[in-house]
Amino acid sequence: MGMMHTAEGFSGVVSEARGGMYEVTDSVGAVWLCRTFRGTKTRNEGTSLVAVGDVVDVVPTGEGGGREGVITLVGSRKSALCRKRDVKRNRSKEKTQVIAANIDQLAIVASALEPPLNRRLIDRYLVFAESEHLPVLIIVNKVDLVPLSCLEADMAPYRRLGYRTAFVSASSGAGLAQLVAELQGRVSAFSGHSGVGKSTLINLLLGDELQKTAALSEGNSRGVHTTTNAAMLPLPGGGYVIDTPGIREFSLSGISRENLxxxxxxxxxxxQECSFSSCSHTREPGCAVRSAAETGDIDASRYDSYLALYESLEDEG
Incomplete structure (x- = not known):
């Protein structure tokens, strides 16, 4: 390891993680196969050492110009998507596993029908995104299956709140150009309930060539490390997509009844108008939030989502 101090290092972004090895893309787009070592330092304590999207310092170790290296430092993350750890099966000391770091936006994929639009699930994602200070793009797929007016009405509350929405159909191609524009120049983590067509949509956005590459690497990774696999896939028009698991696997550990x-x-x-400063907005007298939901100033369905989440947080402690 003595050579590490003399070799010139560089910094890059982790574009893929698989079984203890990491692909790091440098500033000119070359990919290096890297590993960590006992002396790897991190600016993020108590979580995964390295995740897709991390900015890392690398020292080349490849003989004869081979693109191999060792990660010496993992930079601090501006955002992180974490997955819950199963305590019983958790052999690692990490409390949380980071699926992806430094993402610019969370792209929530829902479907207009088959399965029907699940607003409660969208609200759960939004709470997560707000708590992580992550910008959001709500993508509604399969819009060819419902009348546009119904969809507009369903999504109006989100648009009023300033959330960006994209209506697309992976089967007809409708709305894809607008979606590409929303993803350009950003690192977007895609997440959605099963059956909404998330993978189909990602494959469509990546184009044929990349789709084949992704399928190949997926075929090779069916083994032990499937769960930790994440990749930052470049979009032809600029920007990156990271595929992530559904919200049920995300850690909502920072969210409590008190801060929901x-x-x-x-x-x-x-x-600010509630009679009690500690109002939970569930059953207290003089609750301005509840009365705003009754008069329609706050969308009733959003208020119902709040109550459902509030109840569920009791179990999660």
Whole structure:
């Protein structure tokens, strides 16, 4: 390891993680196969040492110009998507496993029909995104299956709150150009419930060539490390897509009954008028949030989502 101090290092972005080895893309787009060592330092304590999207310092170790290296430092993350650890099966000391780091936006994929639009699930994703201070893009797929007016009505509350939405159909190609524009120049983590067509959509966005590459690497990774596999896939028009698991696997550990109300942006104004400063907005008298939901100033379905999430947080402790 003595040579590490003399070799010139560089910094790059982790574009793929598989079984303890990491692909790191440098500033000119070359891919290096890297590993960590006992002396690898991190600016992020208590979580996965390296995740897709991490900015890392690398020292080349490849003999004769081979693109291999050792990761010496993992930079601090501006955002992270974490997965819950199963405590019983957790052999590692990490409390949380980071699926992806430094993403610019969470792309929530829902479907208009088959399965029907699940607004409660969208709200759960939004709470997660708000708590992580992540910009959001709500993508509704299969829009060819429902009348546009119904869809517009369903999504109006989100648009009023300033969330960006994209209506697409992976089968007809409708709305894809607008979606590509929303993804350009950003690192987007795609997440969605099973059956909404997330993978089909990603494959379509990546184009044929990349799709084949992704399928190949997927075929090789069916073994032990499937769960930790994540890859940052470049979009032909610029930007990257990271495929992630569904929200049920995300860690909502930072969200409690006490702070849930802050992750519903439309509550922030009315809550200042509540009779009690510690109002939970569930059953207290003189609750301005509840009355705003009754008069329609706050969308009733969003308020119902709040109540359902509030109840569920009791179990998660």
């Amino acid at each position: 109300r802050f992750w519903f942006p439309e509550f922030l104004g009315p809550m």
